[in-house]
Amino acid sequence: DWTTGNVIEEQVEAIRELVGDKRAICGLSGGVDSAVAAALVQKAIGSQLTCVYVDHGLMRKGETEQVEKDFVAATGVQLKVVDAEERFLTALKGVSDPEEKRKIIGREFIRVFEQAQAEIIADEGPAVEFLVQGTLYPDVVESGGGTGTANIKSHHNVGGLPEDLEFQLIEPLRKLFKDEVRMVGQELGLPDEIVQRQPFPGPGLGIRIVGEVTKERLDLLREADAIAREELTAAGLDRDIWQCPVVLLADVRSVGVQGDGRTYGHPIVLRPVSSEDAMTADWSRLPYDVLAKISTRITNEVRDVNRVVLDVTSKPPGTIEWE
Numbered sequence: 001d002w003t004t005g006n007v008i009e010e011q012v013e014a015i016r017e018l019v020g021d022k023r024a025i026c027g028l029s030g031g032v033d034s035a036v037a038a039a040l041v042q043k044a045i046g047s048q049l050t051c052v053y054v055d056h057g058l059m060r061k062g063e064t065e066q067v068e069k070d071f072v073a074a075t076g077v078q079l080k081v082v083d084a085e086e087r088f089l090t091a092l093k094g095v096s097d098p099e100e101k102r103k104i105i106g107r108e109f110i111r112v113f114e115q116a117q118a119e120i121i122a123d124e125g126p127a128v129e130f131l132v133q134g135t136l137y138p139d140v141v142e143s144g145g146g147t148g149t150a151n152i153k154s155h156h157n158v159g160g161l162p163e164d165l166e167f168q169l170i171e172p173l174r175k176l177f178k179d180e181v182r183m184v185g186q187e188l189g190l191p192d193e194i195v196q197r198q199p200f201p202g203p204g205l206g207i208r209i210v211g212e213v214t215k216e217r218l219d220l221l222r223e224a225d226a227i228a229r230e231e232l233t234a235a236g237l238d239r240d241i242w243q244c245p246v247v248l249l250a251d252v253r254s255v256g257v258q259g260d261g262r263t264y265g266h267p268i269v270l271r272p273v274s275s276e277d278a279m280t281a282d283w284s285r286l287p288y289d290v291l292a293k294i295s296t297r298i299t300n301e302v303r304d305v306n307r308v309v310l311d312v313t314s315k316p317p318g319t320i321e322w323e
């Protein structure tokens with residue numbers, strides 16, 4: 001009989017037994033999956049868990065602060081924040097290929113963890129042998145884990161792990177779909193802002209820039225994304241859409257006219273989708289006035305963006321993310 005209570009009880013017991021008197025670390029991504037996974041493991045082993053938040057510089061506006069403040073307040077978890085922006089940007093320099101970006105981000109992510117692990121071990125205490133990840137059932141299926149399905153994209157938290165991985169993985173959400181994860185999070189007492197959070201990919205804005213990832217482009221995309229999120233929230237649409245990736249077509253320019261003359265800027269793509277579990281999705285029929293507001297604000301407020309386009313593709317054939 002599936003209930004959130006059963007799932008929690010079962011996982012707490014299994015995690016306690018597995019970890020014993022050792023310690024675990026958990027990467028917080030800012031998303032609901034890693035937050036619920038961490039809260040679950042925190043419930044099982046308390047102070048034997050240390051959470052690590054890697055600021056890879058690919059986060060959206062305000063997200064780092066939200067993890068540092070809201071999540072810690074809700075759980076009382078031990079949190080270590082690592083500022084690794086420069087390292088990620090250096091590793092991504094000159095790279096445009098989506099799969100290569102994903103591999104690099106996944107690899108650097110694990111390496112930063114190994115550094116964090118070394119520092120945590122140096123603090124004294126039992127060995128840190130476990131890494132907690134918020135892998136969901138759809139991630140497992142899409143990466144071909146255990147089902148024989150073809151690998152569609154190498155997911156950050158499943159595929160692309162380096163071979164020198166030193167941790168044993170704890171993936172307490174591996175059998176769950178997103179709505180079930182939200183229920184578990186709620187049962188664990190996490191606040192709504194975290195539990196109802198829309199999904200955001202591990203590689204962050206790095207896979208929402210079509211072309212090379214640079215600091216300048218990231219800043220530009222962060223502005224556009226913040227405007228889109230602000231207007232969707234203001235219109236009361238957060239619960240109606242599954243997520244709305246905002247994508248910068250950095251390798252594309254188009255001609256426009258603004259103020260005194262000609263512009264030659266980049267398009268921003270809005271990708272609002274509705275979905276049950278991200279395995280399939282449909283494009284959201286957002287009200288025209290909301291789309292108009294987002295478009296006007298982005299083209300007025302974001303330097304170098306002179307066009308906003310709407311993605312009207314379902315999944316399949318399109319994926320939710322562009323890379």
Ligand code: XMP
Pocket residue numbers: 153154155156157199200201202203243278279315318319320321322
């Ligand atoms: P796609 O683009 O495959 O996305 O239709 C399905 C869902 O997964 C999210 N996504 C990721 N989540 N690491 C994650 O944790 C990743 O590498 C990753 N890639 C895509 C995407 O945002 C959507 O919710």
